[in-house]
Amino acid sequence: MIKSTSPCLGIFTNKPAFTVPLHVGISLVEPELKLAFMQKLETVFEDNYFTNNGPLVQKLEDEVAVIHGYKYGIAVCNATVGLLLVLKVSDLKNEVILPSFTSPATVHAVLWQGLKPVFCDIDPKNLMLSSKDVERLLNPEVSAILGVDIFGNLSPIDELVTLAQGRPVIIDAAHSFACKKESKHKPAIEVLSFHATKIFSTFEGGMILTDDEDVMRELRYMRNYGFQDYDDIKTLGINAKLNEVSAAMGLASLDFMEERIEKLRRTRELYIEYLSPIEGLHVIDINQGTTSNYHYFSFLVDKDKFGIDRNLLLKVLRGENIMAKRYFYPGCHKMKLHKPFYRDLPNTDLVSEKVICLPTGLPYPEMDVAKICKILQLCSEHGRKISEWDRV
Ligand SMILES: Cc1ncc(COP(=O)(O)O)c(C=O)c1O
Structure with missing residues (x-):
C-alpha cells in the first residue's frame, strides 16, 4: 500500500526535484495549439452550430478515419460510451473475452450490456492479450473478443481474428491514436x-x-437518441454526441501530431539510454513493425536487482513531484466489483505488481529525463537506506 507521499518529499535534497508536478498522460498543449484552437472556435460561434453532428465533427471523423485506414469514423462523447454502443450494435450474447490489464472502463462497458466478462491473461512482453489464453477460453458461449491496445502497442490482430472463427474482434484502442x-x-x-x-x-x-x-449508420442513430430522421426513432439510442468545441480542439491538434509524436519518440529513446545502465528495470518493448505514438513509457521493477520494489519507488518519485503511475493496478479481475469473474491470471498479476509509467509529456525532455533517471539511479544505489527510512 502506498502511504502518504508527504514524508518522502525530496528525500535526496530536502525539496522536490521538480517544482511543478509531472504527470503521466498530461494533456500536451503547445502554445501554438491554443492559438489554432481559438481560431477554430471563432468559426463555431460564427456558424452558431455547437452540436448535433456539426461540420467540425464531420471533418474530424473524415480525417481520423483516414489516419487509421478506415472508411468511417463516428465521433462520440468518450470512449467508454463508444464501447457501450459498439458492444450493443454488435448484438453480442453471453460471454466476451477481454484482458483484466485494462481500464475498468473496458470491463464496465461489457457489464453495462449485461454480458459476462471473461478475463484473459496477457503476454508480459508487450501487455497484449495472450493468444494462448484466448484459445483456452474460447467456447460456444463466447460471442466476441475485446482486445485492448496498451501503451502504444497494438493487439495481435491476425492471431485474434484467426482464433475468433467469425466472431467479431473489437479493439479498445483508447491508447493507440495514430x-x-x-x-x-x-x-x-x-x-x-x-x-x-x-x-x-x-x-x-x-x-x-x-x-x-450498416454498422456506421446504426451507430450514428444510436449516438443521437436513436433518431434516423425528425420524429423518427429507428433504434434504441442514447446521447453520445461529440460537440463542435471539442471537434475544434481535435482538428486544431491534428496539425501538431507529427511533431508531438516525434518529441515523444525522442523522449522514449532518452529514457532507454539513461535507464540502460541501471539493473532491474525492464522496459516494455514496442512490438517490432509497430509505429507507436510513444505516449506511454513503462517498465517493470525487479526488486531484487533494482534494490527497492515498485511501490517504494513510486513513493520516492512522487516525493520528487514525478507523478509516476501504477498503470494498471490492480488488474480488473482483482477489483471487488468484478469478483464474480475472477480467474487466476499469473502474467497480469506479475505485471500489475511491478509496472510503473513515467511522465513523457515533459517540458524539457533532454534535461528532465536525465534528472528523472538520476533519481532512479540513486534509488538503486541507496535501496537499503531508502527501505530502512521507509520502515521508520
Ligand atoms: C484502455 C482504456 N479504455 C477505455 C478508456 C476510457 O476512455 P474515456 O475516458 O474516453 O471514456 C480508458 C481511459 O483511460 C483506457 O485507458
Whole structure:
C-alpha cells in the first residue's frame, strides 16, 4: 500500500526535484495549439452550430478515419460510451473475452450490456492479450473478443481474428491514436479515446472506426437518441454526441501530431539510454513493425536487482513531484466489483505488481529525463537506506 507521499518529499535534497508536478498522460498543449484552437472556435460561434453532428465533427471523423485506414469514423462523447454502443450494435450474447490489464472502463462497458466478462491473461512482453489464453477460453458461449491496445502497442490482430472463427474482434484502442502495424486482418471495430490525458485530445471524446456501412449508420442513430430522421426513432439510442468545441480542439491538434509524436519518440529513446545502465528495470518493448505514438513509457521493477520494489519507488518519485503511475493496478479481475469473474491470471498479476509509467509529456525532455533517471539511479544505489527510512 502506498502511504502518504508527504514524508518522502525530496528525500535526496530536502525539496522536490521538480517544482511543478509531472504527470503521466498530461494533456500536451503547445502554445501554438491554443492559438489554432481559438481560431477554430471563432468559426463555431460564427456558424452558431455547437452540436448535433456539426461540420467540425464531420471533418474530424473524415480525417481520423483516414489516419487509421478506415472508411468511417463516428465521433462520440468518450470512449467508454463508444464501447457501450459498439458492444450493443454488435448484438453480442453471453460471454466476451477481454484482458483484466485494462481500464475498468473496458470491463464496465461489457457489464453495462449485461454480458459476462471473461478475463484473459496477457503476454508480459508487450501487455497484449495472450493468444494462448484466448484459445483456452474460447467456447460456444463466447460471442466476441475485446482486445485492448496498451501503451502504444497494438493487439495481435491476425492471431485474434484467426482464433475468433467469425466472431467479431473489437479493439479498445483508447491508447493507440495514430499507431500502425502491417497486418492481414483488421478489427471489426475500434474505439479511440480523446480524453484530455490521451495523446490526441478533444478534452473529452472518442471515435468509433469501422468499414461497415450498416454498422456506421446504426451507430450514428444510436449516438443521437436513436433518431434516423425528425420524429423518427429507428433504434434504441442514447446521447453520445461529440460537440463542435471539442471537434475544434481535435482538428486544431491534428496539425501538431507529427511533431508531438516525434518529441515523444525522442523522449522514449532518452529514457532507454539513461535507464540502460541501471539493473532491474525492464522496459516494455514496442512490438517490432509497430509505429507507436510513444505516449506511454513503462517498465517493470525487479526488486531484487533494482534494490527497492515498485511501490517504494513510486513513493520516492512522487516525493520528487514525478507523478509516476501504477498503470494498471490492480488488474480488473482483482477489483471487488468484478469478483464474480475472477480467474487466476499469473502474467497480469506479475505485471500489475511491478509496472510503473513515467511522465513523457515533459517540458524539457533532454534535461528532465536525465534528472528523472538520476533519481532512479540513486534509488538503486541507496535501496537499503531508502527501505530502512521507509520502515521508520
Ligand atoms: C484502455 C482504456 N479504455 C477505455 C478508456 C476510457 O476512455 P474515456 O475516458 O474516453 O471514456 C480508458 C481511459 O483511460 C483506457 O485507458
